[in-house]
Amino acid sequence: MTKNLVFLVDINTCYVSCERVFDPSLRGKPVVVLSNNDGCVIALSKEAKALGVRMGEPWFQLEPRAKVLGVIARSSNYELYGNLSDRVMNILRSQAALFEQYSIDEAFLTAPIPLHRARAFARSIKDILARRVGLPVCVGVGSTKTLAKLANRTAKKIDALGGVCVWEALPAERRNALLSTLPTGEVWGVGRRLSARLAAKGIHSIADLAAADPATLRKQFSVVLMRTALEVRGTPAIELETERKLRDQLIYSRMFSTPIETREDMRQALSIYAQRASRRLQADRQVASQLTAFCGTSYFGDRTQHHPGIRLTLPAPTADPAVLTRAALGLLDHADFGVARYARAGIMLTDLRPADSAVPLDFFAYPHEQRNIAALLEQVQAAHGEGSLGLGYAGLAQPAHWEMRRDMLSPRATTHWQELATARVL
DNA sequence: CGGGATTAG
DNA sequence: TTTTCTAATCCCG
Numbered sequence: 001m002t003k004n005l006v007f008l009v010d011i012n013t014c015y016v017s018c019e020r021v022f023d024p025s026l027r028g029k030p031v032v033v034l035s036n037n038d039g040c041v042i043a044l045s046k047e048a049k050a051l052g053v054r055m056g057e058p059w060f061q062l063e064p065r066a067k068v069l070g071v072i073a074r075s076s077n078y079e080l081y082g083n084l085s086d087r088v089m090n091i092l093r094s095q096a097a098l099f100e101q102y103s104i105d106e107a108f109l110t111a112p113i114p115l116h117r118a119r120a121f122a123r124s125i126k127d128i129l130a131r132r133v134g135l136p137v138c139v140g141v142g143s144t145k146t147l148a149k150l151a152n153r154t155a156k157k158i159d160a161l162g163g164v165c166v167w168e169a170l171p172a173e174r175r176n177a178l179l180s181t182l183p184t185g186e187v188w189g190v191g192r193r194l195s196a197r198l199a200a201k202g203i204h205s206i207a208d209l210a211a212a213d214p215a216t217l218r219k220q221f222s223v224v225l226m227r228t229a230l231e232v233r234g235t236p237a238i239e240l241e242t243e244r245k246l247r248d249q250l251i252y253s254r255m256f257s258t259p260i261e262t263r264e265d266m267r268q269a270l271s272i273y274a275q276r277a278s279r280r281l282q283a284d285r286q287v288a289s290q291l292t293a294f295c296g297t298s299y300f301g302d303r304t305q306h307h308p309g310i311r312l313t314l315p316a317p318t319a320d321p322a323v324l325t326r327a328a329l330g331l332l333d334h335a336d337f338g339v340a341r342y343a344r345a346g347i348m349l350t351d352l353r354p355a356d357s358a359v360p361l362d363f364f365a366y367p368h369e370q371r372n373i374a375a376l377l378e379q380v381q382a383a384h385g386e387g388s389l390g391l392g393y394a395g396l397a398q399p400a401h402w403e404m405r406r407d408m409l410s411p412r413a414t415t416h417w418q419e420l421a422t423a424r425v426l
Numbered sequence: 427c428g429g430g431a432t433t434a435g
Numbered sequence: 436t437t438t439t440c441t442a443a444t445c446c447c448g
Contacts, residue, residue, distance in 0.1 A: 014435095035439035042435095042439065060437045076439090103435050191433045222445070251441060258436090300438065346440095 005118055006240075007109040008140040008148035009092060009125060011085075012156070012163075014105035015043035018081045019074050021134045022413040022421045030071045034059050037255050037404040038075055075406035083414040087133050095125055100240050108145060110240050115168055122164040142167035145238050146231035149188040150206075154178065168234075179207040179232070189228045197221070206232060246286060246354065252277040253346025256402040259298070260342045266295065266335055268400060269345050274328040277347040278321040282355075287317040289351035291324060293331040298343035306342075308334035317353060324349070 011017060015033040020026045030048035032041045041057045051069050053062065059073065066073060085104045093099045096109035113121055122139035129137050140152025147167045155165035167175065185195035187206055201220070203209055210232040218226040227237035252273050260266050270293060281288060294309035310331050314323065328347055335342065411419035 037437095037439075039437080039439055056438080058438045105435075189433075193432060224445075247442070249442065253440070255439070298436095298438090300436090 006148040011105040075409040144231040257405040274325040281319040288349035292348040293328040295345035306340035
């Protein structure tokens with residue numbers, strides 16, 4: 001019987017590659033994509049990397065240099081990235097019986113493919129995605145998820161591999177060299193803190209981790225780290241999660257482009273955020289039992305710090321925008337507009353469950369839920385944009401002055417008719 | 427069980 | 436002046 005192999009498919013510099021699909025002039029150029037509010041670099045092309053641009057670099061620091069270096073920046077366009085990601089995932093789902101989407105740009109496939117055919121299978125996936133979506137990927141293959149991750153990292157680092165690395169097909173000396181050279185922090189699941197704690201116990205390289213006694217790892221660290229160590233040895237210990245689990249928490253939180261200093265602006269921000277959270281919850285067909293609203297001052301600078309928050313249990317589980325908005329506005333009584341300049345606010349919805357699992361008794365139902373306000377809002381916003389209609393303060397044709405900055409936004413070429421790309425046939 | 431810490435992308 | 440956002444899971448009190 002052929003053992004299962006794990007294929008980790010990962011879109012190369014995902015956001016930059018998505019920008020390049022509809023703007024070929026960006027290909028081969030140093031490109032960066034910025035976080036919300038055009039705050040810092042969250043994705044960069046290898047050309048940008050080569051120029052010394054670093055992940056996380058604040059845009060206000062990079063901007064003057066970018067001009068000189070010819071680095072091109074784009075505001076993040078999650079609608080575009082999400083749509084292209086969906087296309088990739090739908091194709092991948094059809095390529096293997098077992099499929100797990102791990103993030104917006106990564107998926108695990110598992111299939112009983114013989115080792116000597118793994119490379120060809122991985123290549124075919126790469127080719128299909130290039131042809132049908134126009135996105136470049138690397139594929140890492142291994143007998144466990146952790147090794148597939150490691151192989152993927154290797155495929156990215158070593159150009160000669162052509163974007164595919166089959167871990168168990170590498171010469172043993174090569175694998176051992178990698179394992180004994182790479183620090184534990186390079187393994188999936190081991191971050192900064194954990195690698196420091198491991199180092200204190202004399203475990204520095206991935207090879208050290210693999211050689212450590214599993215029972216001791218479980219006792220001194222956690223069962224999770226023990227599983228990771230087993231997986232590095234080639235023993236599957238982390239399940240593929242093929243069932244898409246419903247989330248059990250939803251956060252909508254944003255930094256403001258300029259601080260909010262008045263009750264009226266905060267009322268508006270909370271109204272808009274609560275209604276955006278409501279829309280997301282409805283998209284998942286879920287309802288929430290608890291709402292937390294929070295805001296906070298900037299952690300930078302030495303101004304007065306203030307981070308108020310409220311949490312309340314809703315009278316009945318709901319996704320209704322009016323109920324959530326009213327609940328969120330309770331935060332206003334805890335904010336201090338005399339002193340604080342708020343840099344951010346957010347809504348957290350918890351205790352989520354499927355909307356149909358808890359059909360509320362009429363006794364508890366919110367009267368206006370039956371008037372389908374949520375559905376109406378959704379319909380109008382889907383057709384005319386999020387600012388076209390809203391409850392209370394949340395309908396704004398023009399973005400408010402504190403809305404996030406997105407000065408270098410590309411068109412949403414696959415989700416909005418008005419923003420379609422045009423091609424000229426010569 | 428709630429909240430903070432850690433990890434990841 | 437300016438430094439992301441979201442989610443899961445583990446750990447501790």
